[in-house]
Amino acid sequence: xxxxxxAGCIEQAYxxxxxxxxxxxxxxxxxxxxxxxxxxSGGSGVFCLDRAEKLKLTQVEMGAYAHLFGFVEAxxxxxxxxxxxxxxxxxxxxxxxxxxxxxxxxxxMHLFREVRQRVDEKLGFPLELIGDEGKVAHAxxxxxxxxxxxxxxxxxxxxxHHYLSAMRHSDDLDPLTKEIFRSHWLExxxxxxxxxxxxxxxxxxxxxxxRDKAIDDLIWLLASxxxxxxxxxxxxxSNLGRHLGRSFSPEEHDExxxxxLKGKRHCFIxxxxxxxxxxxxxLGVTTPEQQAKVQRTLALILR
Numbered sequence: 001x002x003x004x005x006x007a008g009c010i011e012q013a014y015x016x017x018x019x020x021x022x023x024x025x026x027x028x029x030x031x032x033x034x035x036x037x038x039x040x041s042g043g044s045g046v047f048c049l050d051r052a053e054k055l056k057l058t059q060v061e062m063g064a065y066a067h068l069f070g071f072v073e074a075x076x077x078x079x080x081x082x083x084x085x086x087x088x089x090x091x092x093x094x095x096x097x098x099x100x101x102x103x104x105x106x107x108x109m110h111l112f113r114e115v116r117q118r119v120d121e122k123l124g125f126p127l128e129l130i131g132d133e134g135k136v137a138h139a140x141x142x143x144x145x146x147x148x149x150x151x152x153x154x155x156x157x158x159x160x161h162h163y164l165s166a167m168r169h170s171d172d173l174d175p176l177t178k179e180i181f182r183s184h185w186l187e188x189x190x191x192x193x194x195x196x197x198x199x200x201x202x203x204x205x206x207x208x209x210x211r212d213k214a215i216d217d218l219i220w221l222l223a224s225x226x227x228x229x230x231x232x233x234x235x236x237x238s239n240l241g242r243h244l245g246r247s248f249s250p251e252e253h254d255e256x257x258x259x260x261l262k263g264k265r266h267c268f269i270x271x272x273x274x275x276x277x278x279x280x281x282x283l284g285v286t287t288p289e290q291q292a293k294v295q296r297t298l299a300l301i302l303r
Contacts, residue, residue, distance in 0.1 A: 001284055004193035006093040013100055016186040020111050024176070024184045026189055032290030035062035039166035041129040042263025048252040049299045053244055060239045061260070062177055063127045064232050068183070069159075069270065070229075071130065075137035076152055076191075077105035079145075081262055083198055093186040094197075099214050101194050104187050115180060128235040146206060146285075147288065149199040149218035151225070152271030153281060154260060156192035160185060161271050196281055203285040215290040219297045222269065226301050229264040270302055 036058040043054040084098035120126045163185035
């Protein structure tokens with residue numbers, strides 16, 4: 001299994017730290033370029049939209065994509081703050097690394113708020129986006145801590161995968177979009193490693209019953225994430241109609257919905273739970289029976 005250290009994470013975090021003003025600068029979004037790469041867009045399976053309409057679809061999708069990152073960071077930041085307090089008296093290095101982790105997540109929340117404002121200004125109307133971040137964060141944090149850490153780990157690893165596999169070497173992608181998620185990737189790289197360390201620590205202290213509860217809660221969390229994605233897809237279709245200045249027939253609406261939902265499930269669930277580093281950790285803290293239980297749930301969600 002991969003080995004990381006709190007000291008190594010905090011050392012790297014200080015090296016790559018950035019400020020929001022340096023990320024956003026004075027550059028604006030380019031409406032003639034895609035704002036989300038094909039690998040992360042739901043447009044590839046949508047045939048009722050022409051090329052120009054699919055370009056506009058990526059712009060709507062990126063606004064939601066950025067919002068969803070800020071949305072999940074609303075529970076990750078307090079989770080890390082709590083974990084830091086646990087470590088305060090026992091491990092000063094862990095306390096420093098986890099406190100910095102929480103601080104960076106709050107910075108990312110501010111970054112994505114500013115991104116959403118810029119998106120709205122560029123598109124000329126406010127995107128409809130899922131709300132109740134605080135209520136959702138409270139519901140998530142009420143679940144077994146091991147389950148929440150596994151979900152968080154999957155999120156951090158798919159953040160890495162999205163930038164490295166779909167954005168880093170793209171010549172077509174909007175430059176501002178690329179810079180936003182390059183910066184996000186730089187800091188999230190340490191977060192993924194800290195999630196790994198904390199998940200191992202928390203599971204090590206669990207009873208057998210606690211581990212079973214963690215798996216049940218992880219299944220609940222995955223289903224809840226899917227529910228949030230379905231809500232955002234409905235809003236994306238509304239946003240797209242407004243961006244295109246047209247309505248959709250029932251057949252078009254269904255085709256767009258299916259494409260967007262498939263794309264979001266891949267982005268926010270599948271690419272995380274299938275990431276090699278997540279799987280290594282997940283297989284290391286669960287039994288074959290528990291793994292099969294989660295896989296059955298994933299098969300139903302991703303079918």
